[in-house]
Amino acid sequence: MISIWFFIGVSLLVNGVLIMGAGIWDVLYPPENPVVLFSLHANLWWGLALTLSGIVYCVKFAPKRKT
């Protein structure tokens, strides 16, 4: 049975990649009405953190192949 932690890893990974992509886009094309503390680029590093966490969960709890 696939572990719940694997599903969580998938969620973190996909969301992390999407948010990090949005962060990169914001760096390249800064919005006209930026959020407060935009200069910190929170979506970029938060997306990165979620991506790395997602990778760890996906690898550690990946479904094992039957031999």
Next chain:
Amino acid sequence: MTLLLAAGAPTRLVHLAPIDIVIVVFYFVLVLAIGWYLKGRANTGEDFFMAGREMTAWVAGLSFLSANLGALELMGWAGSAYQYGILATHWYWIGAIPAMLFLALVMMPFYYISKTHSVPGYLRLRFGEPSRALSAISFAFMTVLMSGVNMFAMAKVMQIVLGWDINFSIWVSSLTVAIYVSLGGLRSAIFNEELQFFLIWAGALLIPILGLYEAGGWANLKVQIAQRTSEQYVHMWSGLGSFTGNPMGVHWTGMVFGLGVVAAMGYWTTDFLVVQRILAAKDIRSAEMAPIIGAGFKMLVPFIVVLPGLIGLAVLPETLVPESIATATGAHSYNDVLPLMLARYCGPGLLGLGVTALIAGFMSGMAGNVSAFTTVWTYDIYRPFVNSRGSDQHYVSMGRWTTIIGVLISVGTAYLVMEFASIMDYVQALFSFFIAPLFGTVVLGMLWKRATRAGGFWGLLCGTLSSIGMWTWVKLNPSALRYVALSPHAKGLAQDMYQALWSFLVCVIVTVVVSLATKPMHDDELTGLVYGLTEVPAVGNVPLYQKPLFWAAIVTVVFFALNIIFW
């Protein structure tokens, strides 16, 4: 939560970018995929209703916590933090931690040993069929109605925050829940609660981090809040020596005994919605560890709920107002503080994650209600009173259909509330009537072998009726609140605490008096159900760091330390 439902501001609070929509849609796809995957693993009653009783301590513990971490709770308590200051934290610390530890170390062994499917099921074993019937019917009825009220509330919030159509929100969310719970049963509900737990932390943790950065740290934040309100907004206990010394109008006795001892114990130890998650644990050690793990994380929740409300007090340029004034003036209300903070700091992507966390919280809350309703209906109402000779397969089938019917009743309730808003107040109040007396009945049943069946039933009934009586009294005559809550300065939340305290005491006194006046039960009937007549199995020969008592001690130390730090 009631306040969230008042007619909202006409303009939406946040605007989603395409990337945000993608994140929301991905969440729906993932939960349906999980439900579909688990479909083949819910074929027996134990699988469907109890998740196979194979959950680890971590899974059961986080699910136990998540069942109470809904979107409305997050937004409501962030709003309360803006309104009452750090006092809102009491509902997460003294209003939860002692009760969770009590459940783990004292009550859980009896729930677990008795192998009951539900809290009403334990009442049948201990106090007989009438007590079970009273508890099961009231729980099932209230749970499904509450689910409908929450459904409408969340649809209303989505309309205010995102500008979504109410019908769209109700049907998309309810159909999704109906599909994944009817396919995978409790296991599916638990899996999605785990997912929700991570989404909420991932989506909400940035707000306090960025907020503290903007405010210049905790010390500067306290100074700014004191300048805009008063110093008591950042002290948890120092203003509770009198009813007038704090923004909530509550005395420390109400906070400790009403909230901490009765209301919290009642909710966390006898509300089947949360207890069901622990009953799914794989062994006695996991069942004891799960509430302790939940307690550990519960202590952290104020950092993503209360802290954003406090930061809002300091950094938001506008002043938020009560819902009634917001409705009349178009200003933002207290309950808007969390979405406002989300919109303040979160750009595209992060905003989608924050909104997804709110949706996930709402949907897993509904799934929790529906799965608990399904179990109580099937095992505590349908099987004993309608069809006691069905096969296991028949009851699983009944569970699947009950899930769908329960969701449809919830949808019907949501539309009823839409037409007659006052119904919502009554439904929410009705739910609170049963919790505190039920705790009195269950805890006496577990700890006092002299409690008899008649004592348990009449105590539960009288406690519940007294709670209804107090609520009706205050509803008809609002000035009666000074008698119920012992002070003319008391406010709504103080009424909840004292109402719980008095109804619990009525339940206990009636149970004791009737029990002493009736014939004692024989010891053979109480084996496995009561302290002193039950051999509680040891958690096994495990190292110290795996013992529930060790972790309960650590949680207790941290609990006291936090209360002293924020005194």
